Amino acid sequence: xxxxxxxxxxxxxxxxxxxxxxxxxxxxxxxxGMxxxxxxxxxxILENRFPNARCExxxxxxxxxxxxVILSAQCTDKRVNAVTAELFKxxxxxxxxxxxEIGELERLLYPVGFYRNKAAAVKAAAEMVSTRFSGVVPNExxxxxxxxxxxxxxANVILSEAFHKNAFAVDTHVLRTADRLGIxxxxxxxKVEKSVTGLLDENRLGRAHILFVFFGRYVCVAKKPKCGECxxxxxxxxxxxAE
Ligand code: SF4
Numbered sequence: 001x002x003x004x005x006x007x008x009x010x011x012x013x014x015x016x017x018x019x020x021x022x023x024x025x026x027x028x029x030x031x032x033g034m035x036x037x038x039x040x041x042x043x044x045i046l047e048n049r050f051p052n053a054r055c056e057x058x059x060x061x062x063x064x065x066x067x068x069v070i071l072s073a074q075c076t077d078k079r080v081n082a083v084t085a086e087l088f089k090x091x092x093x094x095x096x097x098x099x100x101e102i103g104e105l106e107r108l109l110y111p112v113g114f115y116r117n118k119a120a121a122v123k124a125a126a127e128m129v130s131t132r133f134s135g136v137v138p139n140e141x142x143x144x145x146x147x148x149x150x151x152x153x154x155a156n157v158i159l160s161e162a163f164h165k166n167a168f169a170v171d172t173h174v175l176r177t178a179d180r181l182g183i184x185x186x187x188x189x190x191k192v193e194k195s196v197t198g199l200l201d202e203n204r205l206g207r208a209h210i211l212f213v214f215f216g217r218y219v220c221v222a223k224k225p226k227c228g229e230c231x232x233x234x235x236x237x238x239x240x241x242a243e
Contacts (some may be wrong), residue, residue: 037242039183039208040198042232047210049231053214055161056070058084060164062137063094069157070121070149075112080085093134097126121149139163155191165198168196173216180238193194 053057054076059065064084084133087108091100102119109115109122128147129137138144144155156169168187170178178184184195200208219226226238 009160009161013088028072035183036199037228038235039196040201040204041193042181042183043200043204043211045231046215047207049216049219050211053210055157055210059162060088061092062139062158063126064088064153065158065162066125066129066137066147066150067097067122069149069154071109071112071229073118074114074131080112085107092128094129094137097122098130105154124148125150137162139165141167152193154210156193160209166202166205167195167209168200170196170208171213172222173220174209174212177212177216177220180225181235182237 057065057072058081059066059068067087068080068084071083075158079121091097097105100123102123105119105122106115109119112118116143119195126149129135132146136241139159139162140239141159143148144158145152150158153169156167159165159167160169170192173190175187175192178192178196179187184192186195187190196208197205207228215232219230226237229232230236230239233239
């Protein structure tokens, strides 16, 4: 084959490949655009349904929020608030929690369950904040996650709630509702966080977290979701698959 023909074939193939890539790019951007619209509409609807939704843990400072979130593992916010109402009267700062006797802390935390583990986690967190961060709760994800008892979810809650940063925390309610609504079906909290942060305006992320938590807590509950009163049932893949 002469050189001219070879070049013609190569040029034709290049053109075909670039057409395929362009078509795929267009399809991807259409899908992303559709998903962006969908999640934004879902958040709008949930905002109408839960206009007064807010973080249900009571706290005055970022460190109190950190303690409350640690205590909230497998415990209701109501019970945590009952315990912290007394606890924070006497102990509030990281220094206070460094000084408290572990036995005394365990006694105070008994009603929230797993009190030994939680007391140890609160003490360890207080010591880390006091020593490594000079008594000030950091406001960066990678620093927060160095604190014992603070995983990515807790760190994102603290960032958005205490520091008003654009962060999206994925807890069990968010994971479940994102799956049922087909926003992200991976079941992986980090992937769900990335999907939502990639699709939703960043200034809506903190609010979206609270709304999804309320939705998961009061309507799209784990067992027997209340589909009859669901305001976003038209988007629900779980319901479609059940039909
Ligand atoms: S229709 Fe039911 S399962 Fe689907 S999102 Fe609503 S409450 Fe959840």
